[in-house]
Amino acid sequence: MSLEKILSIGGKPGLYQLKTQTRTGFLAESLLDGKKISVNARHNVSLLSEIAIYTLTEEVPLGDVFQKISEKEDGKKTISHKVPKIELEEFFFEVLPEYDEERVYASDIKKIVQWYNLLTEKGITDFSNAPSDASEEE
Template sequence: MSLEKILSISGKPGLYQLKTQTRSGFVAESLLDGRKISVGARDNVSLLSEIAIYTLTEEVPLREIFSKIAEKENGGPTINHKVDKVALEEFFFEVLPDYDEDRVYASDIKKVVQWYNLLQKNGITDFSETEEDETAASEEE
């Protein structure tokens, strides 16, 4: 499974997998505990495939950062997201040396690390671009 169906829902912990659409929104399943929830159109929802991290030169898609973490950790889990701020920043600097320290906060790094470990735990390790992403990127150029 790719990141196309993985969601972050504001105000709810963890990540969710999009299951089906309903008349008033959609149904999502938690990757933390497997519970299904109904998500309305008013909820603030982000697709992981649409999230990017600021660097000094550009925005790097989250999928690329996950790929770099996987490469660094040989496909396994990484550090715990509960380590102190300095350890998180040192780790992220190894993964993405030119990230913008003024615009990427420790809380953002914490989320990225937590999400990566959650995806690993659930066997979602394909961080490559889908054909839709490649088509959209070529259309933008």
């Protein structure tokens, strides 16, 4: 499964997997506890495939950041999101040295680390953003 079907829902902990569309929104299943919830237009929902991280030169898709973390950690879980702020920033600097320190906050890094660990724990390691598109090599 790619990041196309993984959601972050404002005000709800963890991540959710998109299950099906309903008349008023859609049904999502929590990756934390497996509970299903109905999500409608009032919820602030973000697809992980649509999130990007600011760098000094461009915006890097979250999937690419997850891939870099995965390569650094050999596909295993990484540091805890509960470590001190300075450790999070040092870790993130190793993963993405060109990240914009003025626009990427410690709380953002904490969330990225937490999401990466949750996805890895659930066996979701396909961090591509668009599996149907041809990948562009730089």
